Amino acid sequence: MSIEVNLDLMLVKRKMSLTELAQKVGITIANLSVLKQGHARAIRFSTLEGICEALNCQPGDILSYRKNASSGNLV
Amino acid sequence: MAKKDTFFRMSSVRAFRAFISILWIIGLAALFFDAVLMLFSLLKSPLMKEKGIIYSGSIYLASLLTVVVFLWIIHYLRKLVQTVEQNHPFDQANPGRIRRIAYGVFVWMPLRIFSEVMLKGPSGVLKTENFFDLLRSDVLMLVFLGTAILVIAKVFEAGVRLEQDQTLTI
Numbered sequence: 537m538s539i540e541v542n543l544d545l546m547l548v549k550r551k552m553s554l555t556e557l558a559q560k561v562g563i564t565i566a567n568l569s570v571l572k573q574g575h576a577r578a579i580r581f582s583t584l585e586g587i588c589e590a591l592n593c594q595p596g597d598i599l600s601y602r603k604n605a606s607s608g609n610l611v
Numbered sequence: 612m613a614k615k616d617t618f619f620r621m622s623s624v625r626a627f628r629a630f631i632s633i634l635w636i637i638g639l640a641a642l643f644f645d646a647v648l649m650l651f652s653l654l655k656s657p658l659m660k661e662k663g664i665i666y667s668g669s670i671y672l673a674s675l676l677t678v679v680v681f682l683w684i685i686h687y688l689r690k691l692v693q694t695v696e697q698n699h700p701f702d703q704a705n706p707g708r709i710r711r712i713a714y715g716v717f718v719w720m721p722l723r724i725f726s727e728v729m730l731k732g733p734s735g736v737l738k739t740e741n742f743f744d745l746l747r748s749d750v751l752m753l754v755f756l757g758t759a760i761l762v763i764a765k766v767f768e769a770g771v772r773l774e775q776d777q778t779l780t781i
Contacts, residue, residue: 567781577779 540600543572546591561586621696628692631685638682642675666729673726680722684715701774706767713760720753 547557554572558565563583570576571583584595591598687708694702727745 563781570779571781575779576781577776579781583781 538602538604540602541571541574541576541598542600543568543587543598546593546597550591550593552591557587557590560590624692624696628689628696631689631692635682635685635689638678638685642678642682670726670729673722673729677719677722677726680715680719684712687712687715701767701770703771706764706771709760709764709767713757713764716753716757716760720750720757723749723753 547554554568555565558568561568561583563586571579579599584598587598588595691705691708691712694700694705724745727749
């Protein structure tokens with residue numbers, strides 16, 4: 537798929553670790569890592585809401601669409 | 612209530628696994644008896660002198676192959692039950708295991724026909740009564756069973772995909 541996950545970029549911007557974000561959102565580090573690496577197949581609205589709230593950002597800051605992309609942090 | 616259900620489900624899975632383990636032991640014993648004892652009895656039997664080594668040897672080989680196919684099916688059935696016991700019924704390898712069980716059933720069919728032909732002779736098998744009996748009780752049943760198992764494998768493939776979707780939804 538061509539949806540890119542920019543979670544690592546937002547974490548750097550907010551100077552937050554993955555562990556901290558996982559604690560704030562209430563999901564496991566393993567699941568967050570799956571999302572960050574682009575191995576996730578789907579994301580729940582509740583998770584997206586939690587991440588946006590914790591990182592004080594918009595869904596568009598975390599997810600972006602890139603045409604014909606084949607690798608990287610893609611969902 | 613849920614705990615009770617889980618207990619009964621796990622007990623039935625364990626009982627089924629024990630049953631399969633017994634079948635596995637029976638299969639191994641049958642393989643041993645077929646391989647060693649039948650060979651000795653075949654060498655001494657008058658059939659060997661009457662019909663020759665190719666005829667009696669092919670019955671011996673068909674008998675051995677039937678047991679090997681039986682063990683093949685039991686082996687994959689054991690693996691399947693293990694994954695159910697470990698609470699991973701939609702393991703990625705399970706559709707392949709179910710498909711191999713179906714192939715085992717399909718291989719069993721020609722072996723069954725072959726042994727019938729060897730024991731009764733082609734003319735004996737082609738007698739209307741025997742022929743329809745073999746067709747109805749063995750061939751059709753095994754074709755139906757193998758096809759049904761292949762369909763279950765397809766259903767499991769879809770199940771594995773759904774399980775992966777569920778697991779990878781964050």
